[in-house]
Amino acid sequence: xxxxxxxFFITKxxxxxxxxxxxxxxxxxxxxxxxxxxxxxxxxxxxxxxxGQSPFxxxxxxxxxxxxxxxxxxxxxxxIPARTRLSGLYISLFLMTLFSAYIYAMLHYSFxxxxxxxxxxxxxDWKDHLYLNxxxxxxxxxxxxxxxxxxxxxxxxxxSQKTASA
Amino acid sequence: xxxxxxxxxxxxxxxxxxxxVTVVVVLALVAAGPSKNGFTRxxxxxxxxVQASIEKNENITGIAGSNKEYLFFGTNxxxxxFVTDHNLANGHMINTPFKYNKKTASNFSFIIDSxxxxxFAGNARTVLSGTLNRxxxxxxxxxxxIFTRAVKIDSGYYAIRRYDQTRNQQFIKTSPRxxxxxxxxxxxxxxxxxxxxxxxxxxxxxxxKILVYISYYSNRVYLMDNNLIPIExxxxxxxxxxxxxxxxxxxxxxxxxxxTNVKPKRVINANSSISKGIVYVLSKLQSDMEKPxxxxxxxxxxxxxxxxxxxxxxxxxxxxxxxKLRHFKVMDKNVxxxxxxxxxxxxxxx
Numbered sequence: 001x002x003x004x005x006x007x008f009f010i011t012k013x014x015x016x017x018x019x020x021x022x023x024x025x026x027x028x029x030x031x032x033x034x035x036x037x038x039x040x041x042x043x044x045x046x047x048x049x050x051x052g053q054s055p056f057x058x059x060x061x062x063x064x065x066x067x068x069x070x071x072x073x074x075x076x077x078x079x080i081p082a083r084t085r086l087s088g089l090y091i092s093l094f095l096m097t098l099f100s101a102y103i104y105a106m107l108h109y110s111f112x113x114x115x116x117x118x119x120x121x122x123x124x125d126w127k128d129h130l131y132l133n134x135x136x137x138x139x140x141x142x143x144x145x146x147x148x149x150x151x152x153x154x155x156x157x158x159x160s161q162k163t164a165s166a
Numbered sequence: 167x168x169x170x171x172x173x174x175x176x177x178x179x180x181x182x183x184x185x186x187v188t189v190v191v192v193l194a195l196v197a198a199g200p201s202k203n204g205f206t207r208x209x210x211x212x213x214x215x216v217q218a219s220i221e222k223n224e225n226i227t228g229i230a231g232s233n234k235e236y237l238f239f240g241t242n243x244x245x246x247x248f249v250t251d252h253n254l255a256n257g258h259m260i261n262t263p264f265k266y267n268k269k270t271a272s273n274f275s276f277i278i279d280s281x282x283x284x285x286f287a288g289n290a291r292t293v294l295s296g297t298l299n300r301x302x303x304x305x306x307x308x309x310x311x312i313f314t315r316a317v318k319i320d321s322g323y324y325a326i327r328r329y330d331q332t333r334n335q336q337f338i339k340t341s342p343r344x345x346x347x348x349x350x351x352x353x354x355x356x357x358x359x360x361x362x363x364x365x366x367x368x369x370x371x372x373x374x375k376i377l378v379y380i381s382y383y384s385n386r387v388y389l390m391d392n393n394l395i396p397i398e399x400x401x402x403x404x405x406x407x408x409x410x411x412x413x414x415x416x417x418x419x420x421x422x423x424x425x426t427n428v429k430p431k432r433v434i435n436a437n438s439s440i441s442k443g444i445v446y447v448l449s450k451l452q453s454d455m456e457k458p459x460x461x462x463x464x465x466x467x468x469x470x471x472x473x474x475x476x477x478x479x480x481x482x483x484x485x486x487x488x489x490k491l492r493h494f495k496v497m498d499k500n501v502x503x504x505x506x507x508x509x510x511x512x513x514x515x516x
Contacts, residue, residue: 057193097182
């Protein structure tokens with residue numbers, strides 16, 4: 001096996017693994033965003049109140065009250081079919097970066113810290129929440145990377161170097 | 167080919183992340199503009215002007231109630247009341263029907279209605295009931311555990327906030343005859359901190375038959391019906407939504423566990439009063455539109471109308487002889503205020 005073949009060392013077996021990893025990451029994101037958007041909509045009044053009292057976003061609260069769960073649901077919808085998964089991962093990346101940056105900004109630059117999360121996520125303190133978000137951010141980036149490799153491996157006519165040399 | 171694909175993906179990811187961070191930075195910069203505390207007030211009347219005042223000593227701690235002739239002020243002793251007429255004249259001390267008792271004196275509050283006087287003794291777990299100018303009283307055990315807040319509600323029942331079997335507090339509806347008929351731990355969040363983070367002021371509004379629990383350390387206001395069923399999670403006009411945690415350290419002693427504050431408490435709502443379906447709250451936060459000089463030389467009272475706890479406006483009670491307002495009570499069309507060593511009466515146009 002030469003150096004070139006190492007770069008393209010995607011066996012059918014590892015291809016399956018990558019696919020399963022992507023499935024797992026997408027499933028976790030679907031669960032997270034599905035739960036987060038539903039709890040926001042179920043506790044709509046509380047969410048609207050909390051957004052309205054957040055120092056950075058109070059002016060945009062009426063729009064964000066609908067927009068945040070709507071974009072979360074859009075991400076969930078796109079993450080389900082394989083062909084729109086990448087778009088779903090990009091939207092998830094945008095949301096998770098936005099939430100992480102918002103929490104970081106609140107922790108460091110806000111004179112008080114409200115909470116706009118729904119359901120059990122409300123039980124987390126802000127630092128734990130930031131760590132959770134960063135964990136998911138890493139997962140999403142992994143998903144985008146794996147999806148790239150997976151797409152390449154799935155391209156019609158692509159034959160792995162090992163298979164070709166066999 | 168693959169490298170190019172991955173390069174494109176990473177570039178797209180970096181652009182998306184940069185866009186998200188830019189959105190937050192822009193929002194933070196906009197928020198850091200002239201608006202600071204994130205809320206405004208609507209002033210419904212000019213600062214109140216003094217109608218009458220009387221000197222008091224340090225032993226007078228609060229406003230116990232009134233009848234047609236007198237205003238009654240609580241002291242730091244359960245057996246003593248300070249009494250004045252409605253013009254704050256002829257101030258003198260009187261004896262209550264209750265005897266001094268160290269346990270009772272450690273935590274108590276009075277309610278006076280006409281000639282009837284009741285004393286809630288949280289650490290003694292009892293309510294004492296008697297008549298002014300008569301000796302002797304009835305004593306009822308309200309609960310088997312220490313309570314921190316108590317109000318009388320309809321038909322011989324009391325609503326109290328007491329410690330539960332864990333490290334939290336719960337609300338109960340109880341009567342001396344029947345004991346606890348309703349117990350609920352679901353009104354305020356439970357943090358295993360002896361209920362300190364969610365400590366507040368409990369009122370009963372007989373007009374709407376609503377219990378109002380106002381947090382000291384956040385803007386949360388819990389509205390319950392007279393069966394302790396939550397009917398609304400309200401909030402004061404400010405923006406302190408989260409409930410801060412103060413208690414973090416604990417040490418086990420031989421007899422008990424001690425919980426210690428890990429950071430200073432920040433009081434949001436310091437005192438409150440209820441009258442004719444309106445809740446008055448002494449807030450410790452300055453709104454964005456208030457001038458610092460006006461705010462620092464006064465105390466601001468926010469008004470909320472029940473049953474919705476909708477904010478209707480605010481007014482100032484100016485500092486009296488450089489003293490800040492400590493306690494107040496709205497009675498009919500007057501505001502009775504307690505400062506460090508003065509009691510002051512203001513006519514209230516609202």
